[in-house]
Amino acid sequence: MNDMTVVDNTVETQSIKIAAKDVNVYYGEAHAIKDVNVEIEDKTVTAFIGPSGCGKSTFLRCLNRMNDTIDICRVTGDILLDGEDIYDKRVDPVQLRAQVGMVFQKPNPFPKSIYDNVAYGPRIHGLAKNKAELDEIVEKSLRRGAIWDEVKDRLDKPGTGLSGGQQQRLCIARAVATEPEVLLMDEPCSALDPIATAQVEELIDELRKSYSVVIVTHSMQQAARVSQKTAFFHLGNLVEFGPTGHIFTNPEDPRTESYITGRIG
């Protein structure tokens, strides 16, 4: 672990963006997440790490209620976004997801043009009054996604024609186009090659300035490189949560230590 460069936690203490209290998730009979309590700060990259099947992705999907699309999934406990319970009956997940965007493991551009991919979110949420505004949003988002220069000449070409890394950055641009407050990323680099991974990681660090970013990763190096806070999940439990540097250099729980040193995983 000596090649690890721990990012210094230079950002000052932030307001709490998402607070989870006693969250339990069940898939039918299976108890997938057990009593998880966590507070995610604004303008911070929070990494969820842990061995496969530990529940980190499941928990991530709870944060914008993507689990609603799975019939047998049941969530108890409270998850507060800016102090409002997102599982409240009055909350429409559609509105929630506009504020809590998501980027997926495999790049999944729609079979439409690059422009339409990015414009999709603003269109359905009615964020642009006219074509000029929409153009502006698309350009801004693509710039934020650090892909504008590569695609500006072929906005009308299908998004599926891009390379893997470009596709993933397009998906990130697509997610930021709805102006979310939180960005959830589910192993965004697992399907990418090292160069594309480096580009996306750089982008994540950039995004931290405007958003609260939560990233699930199976790569400890990646967590160390991009995050300020790290949460370690094991068998559905949140074992340890704290500043990334602290977790990686001085874990308190023996399970965290085993995982970081490569004994479990």
Added chain:
Amino acid sequence: MPTIWLVLVLIALSITGFFLGRHRALASANGNSKDLHSLPVYYGNNVALTALVPALVVMAIWSMAQPLIIDSRVSSMIPESAIDEGSTRGLVMSDVRRVAEGLNIAVAEGAMTREQAHDLRSGFSDIRGRLGEVGVALGSEVRPEVLRAAQRYRQASSTGNLAMTIVVALTALAGFGWSYSRTHKDFRARNVVERGILALLIIAASLAILTTVGIVLSMLFETRNFFGLHSWRDFFFGGTWAPNFRGDSELSFLPLLWGTLYISVIALLVAVPVGLFAAIYLSEYAGKATRAIAKPLLEILAGIPTIVYGLFALLTVGPALVRFFGQGENGILGVEWMSGATSVLTAGVVMGVMLIPFVSSLSDDIINSVPQAMRDGSLGLGATKSETVRQVVMPAALPGIVGAILLAASRAIGETMIVVMGAGAIAKFSLNPLDSMTTITTRIVSQLTGDTDFASPETLVAFALGLTLFVLTLGLNVLALYIVRKYREQYE
């Protein structure tokens, strides 16, 4: 039925061969089966198959070829003068075959003795009348040339049949003897038998090609006869369908094509929206329980035979439409727009109902093969389910759904019973969906059922129509299957 007897004898020979072959192999190894190259059954099978299969193949080829050869032989007997103007050699030959067949039946039923049939002279005896008594109707009195040819035809057929029996029997015996003599403990029986079986498997698989070739050839052949009797210009570019068995028919397929397409379009207008929305609901919204009940129930509609839909069109939907749009003052709408139960709308609606499950199950498959990641991407951006379906899933599934609709269209165009019973028999170009109209399939049925005379253009036109139908549906199918296959590959 000598053919059946021949087959039975062959089978008996083959079974005997099995036991003898096995016995001989064991004997050559002094009863110790471990000394044999292959298991004893393979030696038996070797003899059995070698005795049976080549003989059966010879028999099949012979029975296919014999009519061809005899036909060409006999047809050269007919002098040019015996062929009327406007007729062809092929048509005279069909008369010859009919007379020959009639004589056979007459002999079989005891209405004539073998000698009488052989020595018949036209003019001396009323052949038409006598054959009519045994149920073989002839169009006109038999002319001497035709009668002579028919007798020659009978004679050649019976000689041919006898020769075939002999040749087949010899082939079987030769196969039996050869394989039996080769049976020895060092003989690689398993390899030989397995090669033989592989050959049989290949033949079975080639039957699909043979069927297609059969379809195309049989229709091409008769279509050529048709165009010999009737102008192809009238068929393709004329505007009227008016068959007249006294001659001077106008036989254009355009009005029929119009009826076919009109009915198909109505059917698709019913089936596509309903089937597509049903598929969307089942794959995107319905819970497991709903899906488990609704899907098989809908598919029952696809399992109901078309005759049932035909009856439904004729006796239920048609009269119901008449109650709305016909009957003048007594009708529900008080209008007199419809004169009978059969109409484009009747057939179209019922066909649409039949196609609902076809469209829905094909679309269901296709919608399900759109990757879940695509839906997640859209839902993750805060799209509602319907927005996801309309703006992401549907565009992604579009090629596949177009393919499914083309397949449904091909079904609609080729559907027979519903239009035979529900569409009517009037060939015309009309835009009124309450008019009775006719289709390609309906006309094929009506031209080829009842008393048909395979020498008249009015009958032969059915083959030209059949070929048109085949080409039309084949084109749609190939296109649709290609699109669907390409679509599947995209997500695999």
Added chain:
Amino acid sequence: MPKKHGNSLLELTDRTKRRNAAETRFKAYGIAAIAIGLLMLVILITTIVGKGVGAFQQTFVTLNVELLENKLDKNGNRNLDDIKKVTTFGYAPIIRGAIEAKVKELGIETPLKSKDMAQLLSKDAAAQLREYVLAHPDEIGKTVEFRFLAQSRVDGYLKGRVSRDSIGNDKNISAAQLDLVDALVKVGVIKKTFNSAFIFGSDASDARPEAAGMGVSMVGSLFMMLVVLALALPIGVAASIYLEEFAPQNWLTDIIEVNIANLAAVPSIVFGILGLAVFINYMHLPTSAPLVGGLVLTLMTLPTIIISTRASLKAVPPSIRDAALGVGASKMQAVFHHVLPLAAPGILTGTIIGLAQALGETAPLLLIGMVGFIASNAPDSVASGLLDPNSAMPAQIYEWAKRADPAFYERAWGGIIILLVFLITMNTLAVILRRRFERRW
């Protein structure tokens, strides 16, 4: 707390409300589509049952018939050949006498002559009685109780199909005759009972719908299915084994595959044309024979069977083949000893479904002449079952639907019930087989 979107998650924006309304509408379209489909199914089934169930009941008239010796056996020696010489015309007066006597005995007032009374009976009545006498010559001279078929208008009257208003100018029945029917129903002489002859009997001519049955055409269908089973199953399985297990990837295999996919979608009537051109016009097989029907349906069913058989072969995991090859079996042995038995339930299911499809198919049968004559005699041997002209269930239904008399329509619907019972049984069997033997690897 700063909010970029300016409003709380707990309040729905107008836009969200509109979008949710659109969502609800879209979902409603889906539900409506399914409802339409299911409604059609319900309408279809209720129509079939409602209109067809009547065919399973038939109206009979029970009379005491005096089998007069001087009319039926003038010589009095009970010689069957002599008795046969008496045609149905000879029996008509006896029947007239019987019904007149019955009416008189019951003391029913009617202006009708005995000829008009006898019109209440089926035109088949005399033939029915003659058949009975030929079977029981000893009964001549005695008086026997005999159950005659009522004519179709009387039957329709009892079933509500014919009413006093509807008979108008019908020359087959008059109001006075219906009065007599009412009186006879009251005393139980005319009665509606279960009609096994509809299921087991033979077809009858245009004028006698009350005597028509499905039995003979059922036998025709049975023989066709036997032909299909005997040919399509082995050929289909053999073709599938070759394509799935042995075929090399080359142009020939491609052509075969494309061919099979296309044949599965070729309109059934085209197979009828093929049958007519090849089996009847070229090979001179007999018209209307179940053998020809079976051959045509075999060609039509083959692609279905091949497609489902290949799917079941594909479902057997390669590890099974490897295991067999690993212990030294040849490829052929691996397929026939291991793969084929494991795929058998799936093959069987596919075959049953293919057979069910073939059983309901009508269009090709029209072209090879299985419609248009009266299937009156059941075949007496396998050869005659295959080669003698016969009808088939769907062809018989079509035949009845073409005849103008509403009494035949009732029989067509009834025929459909029988056909559907067969289809449902076959499909249920296929589902049970699939459930019972379904294997998940």
